[in-house]
Amino acid sequence: MDDAKRDAIVKAAGKSFLKQGYAASSIEQIAAEAGVSKVTIYNHFGGKRVLFEAAVDRECARIRNLLTFQAADDGPIRDRLRVIGEAMVTFLSRPEMVQFERRIAAEMEQHPDVGKAFLEAGPYRMKAAFSAFLEQAVALGELDVPNTRLAVEQFVSMCKGMGDMERRLGVPLKPKENLERVIGAVEVFLKAYTAKAR
Template sequence: MSLNNKQQKTQAIIKAACHYFLQYGYNGATTDLIQKKAGVSKATLYNHFPTKESLFASVVNTQCKHFIEQVRAISLPDTHFSESLFRIGEAYLTLLLAPENQALFRAVVAEAPRFPGLAKTFYDAGPASILPVIAEAVNRALQKHELADNGCEPLRLATDFITVLRGQSQMYCLLHPDFIPDQNIIAEWVSEAVDILLNQVSLP
């Protein structure tokens, strides 16, 4: 379905705003820059988004929605638990460490005190969105007796795995913005996280 003129302008503004917010952060992205890149007048910009705050919120919500859609596309492989965990972790970490997602992380964290609601939205789109997939992998492994059922809690194990997976890799990339890890490095980080988790659980 084709977009009407107003919808096209809204999308153009959000796209331009996303470019500058991710590149320069909230304070560095001016409405003048955004308006010119979007190809609209200042009046049109403020007609669609009355404040810079509302525009930033729209950008974050749009990016979070896109991220969630990509996370939900990560399927649960029908393989042994360790292999399933590796594949899920690899897909998630590749997505997480993409330059545009790291830039969004920096922008949101920097403005979290000003926009606490957006910070929660960002968290729900990031760490929280992948937890059910990993928890389901744990449940499946328990049912297939690939893990010993000694009272392990799937959601807790999923949280532990994501905490380890994100830890060193995301911190390194955040502090080295010019560094883009290749698949070999990502695979190494994921393997380390899988090994750490497997050391926590009892194998049959």
């Protein structure tokens, strides 16, 4: 019972903070949505700040759980790259994800920790996972990548293109463009990094 309520509170808080931002969110409204008294919130958490950080933590944990990186091990490298790219773009284009990134960036100045927390939970984990994938392909002799760190960023960035920014700025999602970007990214990436046959 204790835990269920606490969870409901943090969940409602996350929803509100992400949708309306920190300043525009009110504790009373969060309490109402969580089906809980305002006092209960102040008993569990000390104040608005603490609640906000708890909500961010929760959302980061959700991201960590959702972001599983299961790259197919077989098939041509071209297909594998494409599958990964598509999964990535789809994941990042989800409205909740876009909104989360928006809010974290906006709230970062007042709460400097949240930016780093988000980076660690999302982008950096994704980067590490894709790095491992690349290094495996290099070990298998499929790719010739001199600078893995750089190549990872290049592939991911090309897949995102301007879509990322557009989404963040309110332009509606166009799945066709996303797909086109991934396909294009794979082609460019392979032209630059395919291992030369010897």
